[in-house]
Amino acid sequence: DTGVSQNPRHKITKRGQNVTFRCDPISEHNRLYWYRQTLGQGPEFLTYFQNEAQLEKSRLLSDRFSAERPKGSFSTLEIQRTEQGDSAMYLCASSLLARGGLGETQYFGPGTRLLVL
């Protein structure tokens, strides 16, 4: 049984470049979440998918950020024209929302640490 995996684990890029991160959720999970976390803070919600549908995006999410989950399995998060303020840990989580909606537990991947120079 494998947990949530994320690639790459670390990314260093220059300001203005585009970056893409990948998340592979736990196989039977139907929900996938993206968060951003900066040092000393709790995770900040970015967006989430139920199967392949993107159901919500944070109002704080810039237009430079886009996420996809094309077949309801893995997901990608792209940041275009990166800025130094994008430097953070990007966390992915997955969960199984069962029928009846009796709650869900999000399981997190190891994160991708982004540094924008």
Added chain:
Amino acid sequence: AQKVTQAQTEISVVEKEDVTLDCVYETRDTTYYLFWYKQPPSGELVFLIRRNSFDEQNEISGRYSWNFQKSTSSFNFTITASQVVDSAVYFCALSVKSNYQLIWGAGTKLIIKP
């Protein structure tokens, strides 16, 4: 609106001491879920426990125990006989049935000194 408060920013104890991490939550929803996650220095958030609002039973898992009290809107976490490996940031979080997004506390950094 929902809110989670972890008033303790940092706690430092000597190994083998017991330590309690406080979590106070606010919600008007009658169905909600409370969580604790551990984030060691490696950065990965590790799920520890989920509690449903309709189940106030306290839980014990090894050296970990959780005290859920609806009367005080608290969900406190106690580590008994702490070990250096318990050093991490611990987050309390809340979700409600109408929207399963996690509302996070600010986290408590726990330092266990040998």
